[in-house]
Amino acid sequence: MPTGSKIRRLLGKIPFAKSLKERLKRYRENRRIAQLGGAKEVFTHHYQQNEWGDEESISGPGSTLEYTANLREKLPELCERLGVRTLLDAPCGDFNWFGEIAWRGELSYIGGDIVTALVQRNTQRHSTPRRTFRELDIIGDPLPAADLWMLRDCLIHLSHADIFAVVANFLRSDIKYLLTTSHHASDGNFDIATGSFHPVRLQIAPYNFGEPLEEITDWIEGFPPRSMALWDRQTLAKRMANHKQVQYELTKLSAGTR
Numbered sequence: 001m002p003t004g005s006k007i008r009r010l011l012g013k014i015p016f017a018k019s020l021k022e023r024l025k026r027y028r029e030n031r032r033i034a035q036l037g038g039a040k041e042v043f044t045h046h047y048q049q050n051e052w053g054d055e056e057s058i059s060g061p062g063s064t065l066e067y068t069a070n071l072r073e074k075l076p077e078l079c080e081r082l083g084v085r086t087l088l089d090a091p092c093g094d095f096n097w098f099g100e101i102a103w104r105g106e107l108s109y110i111g112g113d114i115v116t117a118l119v120q121r122n123t124q125r126h127s128t129p130r131r132t133f134r135e136l137d138i139i140g141d142p143l144p145a146a147d148l149w150m151l152r153d154c155l156i157h158l159s160h161a162d163i164f165a166v167v168a169n170f171l172r173s174d175i176k177y178l179l180t181t182s183h184h185a186s187d188g189n190f191d192i193a194t195g196s197f198h199p200v201r202l203q204i205a206p207y208n209f210g211e212p213l214e215e216i217t218d219w220i221e222g223f224p225p226r227s228m229a230l231w232d233r234q235t236l237a238k239r240m241a242n243h244k245q246v247q248y249e250l251t252k253l254s255a256g257t258r
Contacts, residue, residue: 042195059093112136168249
């Protein structure tokens with residue numbers, strides 16, 4: 001008769017069992033995260049415990065100089081071509097790589113983050129007359145005026161409901177462009193508790209952004225393929241006009257109940 005360990009190994013080879021095991025793991029993680037509180041408490045906890053950190057960046061391996069090499073090269077050209085004069089980077093994380101970009105002209109930078117201590121740290125270390133940092137909850141706070149919003153490595157940590165709220169918040173702003181992370185190789189989207197992780201693909205359900213204007217490759221070997229995808233607000237507003245969840249969040253924002 002097979003032992004318990006042999007049975008577990010056999011089950012591990014069955015696709016359904018693998019899926020069930022992954023779902024159970026995801027369920028336990030979501031429960032753990034949900035017990036921490038709301039978005040501010042969750043991300044403050046992650047920052048204090050350095051849950052995403054490595055030796056270089058508190059914001060995690062996706063914020064190292066090696067990982068961001070291609071983005072740092074392509075972002076100045078994109079901003080120049082789009083006529084970007086003010087860039088909103090939210091969440092801005094620890095600003096590990098952004099200060100290393102070689103810009104082609106003067107650019108005003110606004111870094112926003114929900115973690116109070118991180119904003120204070122960035123202000124002390126990196127602020128200049130054209131570079132400011134502020135506490136900002138992108139789920140519900142009004143967004144500052146800017147030409148482009150870089151929303152990197154964030155939606156992958158938000159629940160479906162919070163992503164819909166962020167989209168609604170962008171649509172009610174005056175920001176012209178959204179540049180955000182999308183995992184183009186993912187074959188589906190599943191929900192999580194805010195603070196966990198899922199490889200979001202914005203082009204498909206339940207988001208249905210459609211194809212972006214353009215994309216910048218934003219991954220290196222050993223990590224899931226993804227890009228920074230660009231949408232303009234007017235086109236996205238038309239695509240979201242019949243999106244029930246986004247329209248619901250827009251109503252809540254307008255009523256001040258978000």
